[in-house]
Amino acid sequence: xxxxxxxxxxxxxxxxxxxxxxxxxxxxxxxxxxxxxxxxxxxxxxxxxxxxxxxxxxxxxxxxxxxxxxxxxxxxxxxxxxxxxxxxxxxxxxxxxxxxxxxxxxxxxxxxxxxxxxxxxxxxxxxxxxxxxxxxxxxxxxxxxxxxxxxxxxxxxxxxxxxxxxxxxxxxxxxxxxxxxxxxxxxxxxxxxxxxxxxxxxxxxxxxxxxxxxxxxxxxxxxxxxxxxxxxxxxxxxxxxxxxxxxxxxxxxxxxxxxxxxxxxxxxxxxxxxxxxxxxxxxxxxxxxxxxxxxxxxxxxxxxxxxxxxxxxxxxxxxxxxxxxxxxxxxxxxxxxxxxxxxxxxxxxxxxxxxxxxxxxxxxxxxxxxx
Amino acid sequence: xxxxxxxxxxxxxxxxxxxxxxxxxxxxxxxxxxxxxxxxxxxxxxxxxxxxxxxxxxxxxxxxxxxxxxxxxxxxxxxxxxxxxxxxxxxxxxxxxxxxxxxxxxxxxxxxxxxxxxxxxxxxxxxxxxxxxxxxxxxxxxxxxxxxxxxxxxxxxx
Numbered sequence: 001x002x003x004x005x006x007x008x009x010x011x012x013x014x015x016x017x018x019x020x021x022x023x024x025x026x027x028x029x030x031x032x033x034x035x036x037x038x039x040x041x042x043x044x045x046x047x048x049x050x051x052x053x054x055x056x057x058x059x060x061x062x063x064x065x066x067x068x069x070x071x072x073x074x075x076x077x078x079x080x081x082x083x084x085x086x087x088x089x090x091x092x093x094x095x096x097x098x099x100x101x102x103x104x105x106x107x108x109x110x111x112x113x114x115x116x117x118x119x120x121x122x123x124x125x126x127x128x129x130x131x132x133x134x135x136x137x138x139x140x141x142x143x144x145x146x147x148x149x150x151x152x153x154x155x156x157x158x159x160x161x162x163x164x165x166x167x168x169x170x171x172x173x174x175x176x177x178x179x180x181x182x183x184x185x186x187x188x189x190x191x192x193x194x195x196x197x198x199x200x201x202x203x204x205x206x207x208x209x210x211x212x213x214x215x216x217x218x219x220x221x222x223x224x225x226x227x228x229x230x231x232x233x234x235x236x237x238x239x240x241x242x243x244x245x246x247x248x249x250x251x252x253x254x255x256x257x258x259x260x261x262x263x264x265x266x267x268x269x270x271x272x273x274x275x276x277x278x279x280x281x282x283x284x285x286x287x288x289x290x291x292x293x294x295x296x297x298x299x300x301x302x303x304x305x306x307x308x309x310x311x312x313x314x315x316x317x318x319x320x321x322x323x324x325x326x327x328x329x330x331x332x333x334x335x336x337x338x339x340x341x342x343x344x345x346x347x348x349x350x351x352x353x354x355x356x357x358x359x360x361x362x363x364x365x366x367x368x369x370x371x
Numbered sequence: 372x373x374x375x376x377x378x379x380x381x382x383x384x385x386x387x388x389x390x391x392x393x394x395x396x397x398x399x400x401x402x403x404x405x406x407x408x409x410x411x412x413x414x415x416x417x418x419x420x421x422x423x424x425x426x427x428x429x430x431x432x433x434x435x436x437x438x439x440x441x442x443x444x445x446x447x448x449x450x451x452x453x454x455x456x457x458x459x460x461x462x463x464x465x466x467x468x469x470x471x472x473x474x475x476x477x478x479x480x481x482x483x484x485x486x487x488x489x490x491x492x493x494x495x496x497x498x499x500x501x502x503x504x505x506x507x508x509x510x511x512x513x514x515x516x517x518x519x520x521x522x523x524x525x526x527x528x529x
Contacts, residue, residue, distance in 0.1 A: 064450035067485040131391075138406060152422040152499065158485045166490060170422065194394055199383040295444075295491075 012040060017355075019048045025122065026366030030355075037351050042344045049370045057330040062088050062162060062297040065327065070156035072334060073368035075115040076311040078107050078151075081160040086241060086306040087317045088162040091299035097288040100164035101242045106280050107151070107159060108308075109273040110177075113184075114143040115311035116270045119363045123263065124195050126360040127204045132195050139187050142180045146173065162297060164290030177281050181274060188270060196267060205260035209346045209358035212257055219342040223313025223335050224269060225362050228262030230255040235309040249276050259354075262361040298325055312336055312363050336368035419501040424484040427454075427477055428500040429517040436525040437518060439496035441472040448491035453482045471524055475517040479505060494528050 012033050019029040027048035033041040053072060057065040066084040070077035082104055089096060096104075121136025144154040150170040151157035159165055195201055211221065216229040226233050234251040236244040252268040254261035299321035307316040313335025322328040339362045347355050408417075419425075431437050441458045459473040489497055497517070507513060 060450050063448065063487060067450060067483070067487065131394075141406070148423055149420040150422065152420070152424040152486060153484060156483070156485075158487075161490070166486060167422070170420075190394065193390055197390065198387040199380070200387065 011035065019045075025359075025364060028364065028366050028369070032352070032355070034352060037353075039347050039350055039352060039355060042347050042355070044340055044343065046370055049367050051367075051371065053371045054330050054332060057327055059326060061325050062299060062327070065330065066160065066162070067156075067158040069332070070158055071367060072332065072371055073310060073312060073315070073336065073365050074155055075118060075365055076111050077156050078111040078159060079308055079310040080315060081158060082108060083306060083308040083310075083315050083317045085160045085162050086308065087304050087319050088297065088299065090306055091302070091304045091319070091321060092162065092293070092297065094163050094291050094293060096164055096242075097291055098243075098285045099287045100289050100291070102280055102284050103165050103169060103289060104160060105242050105244065105247075106177075106277060106284075107147075107157075107165075109276045109280075110143050110146065112311045113270055113273045113277075114140050114147075116266050116273070117143075119266060119311075119360075120191065120195070120270075123360040123363075124201070126356045127201060129195065129198075129201065132191070135187070135191065135194070139184055142176075142183060146176050146180065149173070149176065161290070163293040164288070166290075168289045169284070174281055174284070177277060181278060181281070184274060188274070192267070196264075202260065204354075204357055205263055205361075206256075206258060208259045208350060208354045209262075209361065210257050211342060211346050215342065215345060216257075219345065220338040221313070221342050222338060223309070223311075224252075224265040225262055225313065225339050225342075227252060228254050228265045228361070229257040233314065235307055235314055239307065241306070241308060247276055247279060259357050259361045266361075266363070296325055298323065299327075307333070310335060312365065312368065313339060332371060334368045334371060336365055340364060340369055419503070421501070422499075423501045423503075424486055424499040425502045426479055426484070426500050426505065427482065427488060427497050427517070429475060429497050429519075430495075431519050431522055432525070434525075435519060435522045437496055437522055438494040438525050438528045439472050439475060439518065440494060440524065440528060441470055442493065444491045444493060445488035445497060448487045450485065450487065451481045451483060453478045454488060472518055477515045477517050478513065479515060480510060480513040 012035055015032050015034065017030040017032060019027040029045040029048060031043040031045060032039060051071070053068050056068060060068065066081050066088075069080040069084050072080055117136045117140045121133035124132035147157055148154050150173050151159040159167075211225075211229045213230045216226045216231050221229070221231070222233050230253055232238070232251060232253060235241070237251045249272045252265045252272065254265050299319075301321055301323040304319045304321070305316060307314055314333065315335055316333030318331040318333070319327050320329040343358065343362065347358050350358070429437050429439060441456055443456050446454045446456050455476040455478075456472055457474040457476065458470055460468045461471045463469050484499070486499065489499055505513070
């Protein structure tokens with residue numbers, strides 16, 4: 001694989017896709033080597049949206065550094081905050097109240113649904129269907145309104161704080177979520193009918209961007225992209241955090257390894273998230289929404305690691321503390337970066353038009369890759 | 372066999388097309404399901420959630436009194452150095468010196484509406500307002516003084 005990077009023979013065409021290209025969903029710069037229309041090599045160039053979030057975190061306190069992670073993977077910002085809060089709680093050894101745990105998981109799943117909805121619309125738009133994009137955004141708006149009412153913001157919620165959540169649920173929360181469940185249950189069948197069964201869509205996805213199980217593991221691909229190749233890697237199942245261990249949901253596995261398998265995994269995950277929300281919405285326990293914590297948090301000296309399943313894969317937070325009020329070092333293992341590393345392998349030998357479909361099923365969020 | 376596959380494909384394409392057109396027809400005849408709101412026109416009916424985080428404001432009551440003691444908890448909690456509190460010493464009628472805020476400077480251009488300052492405030496003096504149209508023609512207009520002129524701390528707030 002490595003010897004081919006940058007080598008061009010006569011007749012090859014080197015073109016740049018991005019950094020400003022609508023199909024890359026952000027400032028991703030790909031240098032493609034093409035032979036006719038066949039892809040010989042894909043080289044991602046990163047760094048256009050690097051904000052040094054890891055370095056910034058070293059000068060922020062344990063309450064402050066959580067909010068910055070909303071700016072990494074902005075579509076699953078709540079889950080990112082969750083990962084950081086789990087790490088801090090691990091260091092402080094705080095027991096999070098049952099109510100806060102349920103609220104966190106509910107919000108996680110709502111965020112995952114919103115993220116998958118946006119992915120579904122954008123994915124269909126990438127392969128040429130514009131209408132699903134508007135349909136997806138219409139239902140996503142309902143989730144955004146629920147978020148705005150309870151958390152105070154639509155995208156970068158910053159609802160989690162060490163020890164629980166910042167503010168209790170809004171009185172309308174349960175009613176609004178139930179309304180959303182009934183709405184979305186009818187709409188998801190419409191999605192299925194409109195896009196999954198469409199023959200043009202299937203022809204563009206089936207057999208494209210094959211990734212074998214072995215390759216998925218060796219590239220460190222995680223999340224729905226890896227589960228499309230049959231790798232069981234759902235952190236919610238394998239290493240349950242919060243109340244995920246007691247919930248009844250399935251880990252979706254497909255063995256195709258192509259774009260359509262990855263599409264199906266994400267699509268079926270939407271139904272699973274919906275089922276988790278249904279299980280929890282009537283069973284929110286009473287009690288505190290926040291554990292009592294000190295005003296200034298100090299983690300004991302040591303290293304702490306926690307991981308969660310975001311909408312895109314496994315997010316790991318590795319934190320070293322020297323005993324002070326700020327972290328000594330923070331490292332994020334972001335799902336987007338590892339998933340992008342497999343892009344070259346997946347798209348070799350396919351046509352230029354297929355690259356857009358492959359990138360779509362990887363569900364890349366560029367600020368997550370660059371941090 | 373090629374012919375059979377070909378006919379199957381054509382049948383599938385026509386079926387997919389009709390499924391799509393069915394949805395189009397449904398929304399064409401059901402206008403009530405269209406939820407688009409056109410923003411500047413709906414300004415009178417636009418209701419934002421009471422928790423919506425638009426900007427930080429200081430609560431003043433009818434006597435032009437606030438609850439800010441100038442403890443700088445919000446200043447320390449802010450990750451972006453958005454808040455700067457300038458304190459002064461008031462002389463009470465008994466002749467004692469008492470710390471009070473002179474100016475509560477709020478840099479809206481630096482604020483990310485993360486709510487950490489409101490969480491940190493021990494007296495509940497600041498809160499988030501629902502305003503969201505913050506565009507101005509000059510950057511200096513974004514630097515705001517939150518305490519109203521002539522305001523003083525409410526009796527009994529320590």
